[in-house]
Amino acid sequence: MGGSLSANEDLQKLVEEIAEALSIDVFIETGTHRGDTAMWAASRFRDVYTIEKSMKGYLAMQHVAEEAGVENLVALWGDSGSLLPDLLSLVKEGPILFWLDAHDGKHRPPIREELDAIAQHPYNHVIFIDDARLFGRQGLEGWPTLEEIGCRLEDSIVMLVRDAIVAYPPQYEQLLRPIIFSVPGATGL
Numbered sequence: 400m401g402g403s404l405s406a407n408e409d410l411q412k413l414v415e416e417i418a419e420a421l422s423i424d425v426f427i428e429t430g431t432h433r434g435d436t437a438m439w440a441a442s443r444f445r446d447v448y449t450i451e452k453s454m455k456g457y458l459a460m461q462h463v464a465e466e467a468g469v470e471n472l473v474a475l476w477g478d479s480g481s482l483l484p485d486l487l488s489l490v491k492e493g494p495i496l497f498w499l500d501a502h503d504g505k506h507r508p509p510i511r512e513e514l515d516a517i518a519q520h521p522y523n524h525v526i527f528i529d530d531a532r533l534f535g536r537q538g539l540e541g542w543p544t545l546e547e548i549g550c551r552l553e554d555s556i557v558m559l560v561r562d563a564i565v566a567y568p569p570q571y572e573q574l575l576r577p578i579i580f581s582v583p584g585a586t587g588l
């Protein structure tokens with residue numbers, strides 16, 4: 400389901416421009432899969448963390464990072480809804496750029512727990528949630544609707560850009576608005 404950030408040039412450029420505008424050094428991904436996005440991020444951010452529930456995906460990530468000699472990427476194995484609060488208790492800085500992409504089509508995705516954990520972290524973060532088209536889709540048991548996501552992020556500016564939801568604090572609006580609207584089709588949620 401869905402594509403990797405590493406294969407979407409519009410969103411890559413957006414992530415890079417936002418990170419540059421806000422001097423963001425830390426990238427946290429949930430849902431590693433094969434590690435394509437994490438490897439892409441490791442070449443652009445100072446520190447990258449990625450969390451994967453499947454042992455196979457986690458081991459594949461470890462292998463790829465080791466083969467490439469990448470040292471600024473930490474792969475974690477487990478449910479991101481449970482691990483993200485622990486990880487954030489150790490990362491005492493911000494803003495962080497989050498790429499929330501943990502789902503498997505079979506279970507309820509951990510997005511609610513992830514957003515709660517991010518809300519508790521005392522910095523102003525930028526949140527990307529991939530695969531916006533899946534939220535509220537019929538047949539996907541336990542997924543929140545886009546409306547629910549909007550309510551959970553009610554203190555943020557929330558945009559739809561390509562197939563991603565992008566949320567950021569209002570104080571970044573002046574800086575980020577032109578960057579976001581440079582992507583064709585970007586619209587408010």
Ligand SMILES: C[S@@+](CC[C@H](N)C(=O)[O-])C[C@H]1O[C@@H](n2cnc3c(N)ncnc32)[C@H](O)[C@@H]1O
Nearest residue numbers: 403404430432436451452478479500501502503
């Ligand atoms: C769409 S793929 C991620 C793609 C990856 N982010 C990329 O850009 O290449 C979703 C991944 O989330 C993982 N996943 C599903 N539920 C999870 C959870 N609760 N915690 C962490 N990972 C989870 C799946 O095993 C799968 O590898």
